[in-house]
Amino acid sequence: MRELAGRQEDERHALALEHAAAGIERAGHQEVIPGGDGQLAEELRYALGADVLLGATHTGALPDLAPGERLPLVAVCALAAAMPSCVLGDLPREVTLLADGLDAATTADRTATAGANSTYSG
Template sequence: MTTPLSWLPLPASPGRAEDEPASGPDDQALDPVQLAALHRGRDAGEAAAGWVRELAGRQEDERHALALEHAAAGIERASHQEVIPGCDGQLAEELRYSLGADVLLGATYTGTLPELAPGERLPLVAVCALAAAMPSCVLGDLPRELTLLADELDAATTAGRAATTATGSAG
């Protein structure tokens, strides 16, 4: 397990070379409300990614499983490592791709769709879209916005898990 917000860059050391860029804020530079919101976003992202990994584990086609694994990793990264106060709030291109709505279509050129139960598609798109929106919270009222997105991410994950459970008990 990582320490709280261990992904945040450490402050520059006194021996840092002049041409090295200064690092971003650390835990001590954040107020307790911001810190709580960042932890909340991380926790919601981890829960959502766990559900998406369950979907990946059900796939017979390894290419679809890999696409869902990439989405799960993207959800974790976008809800945690990309939410850095003081940064530009932009989502990296590879994350935009892995969290795009085409996660529903699965891997390209397979001729098939991922195996998703009724009711799982909409929550899957929702968790990807909500995670993708999280980095932009650093540009506004981070605690309020990130907490709202984390709450909605939890709700989408809960709806997805409910659909997964309903299908598992019906089949």
């Protein structure tokens, strides 16, 4: 996701993608608070929301995403957002499924991004 952020001409779109990348990291680590309710903070839910696809509001354009990059981005954000409640609910099978899905979505995103980067640089 940070590679996608680095590819954006509009800094506002880059920032939205950077926030999503940080949100993914937080959802899998810092947001898993023993004794917590498994709900993401509002700002984190926002970072993992539609902005990852739509970019910053009021820019008049969408972020520069290649075909094949959008669906893995949505999957990564949705899976990351679901992770804290499964961890805190002590649902090991569900956590494993989410982690496997997160790995698969991340791999799909990296593959799409690598293809897009070769197109942009070639």
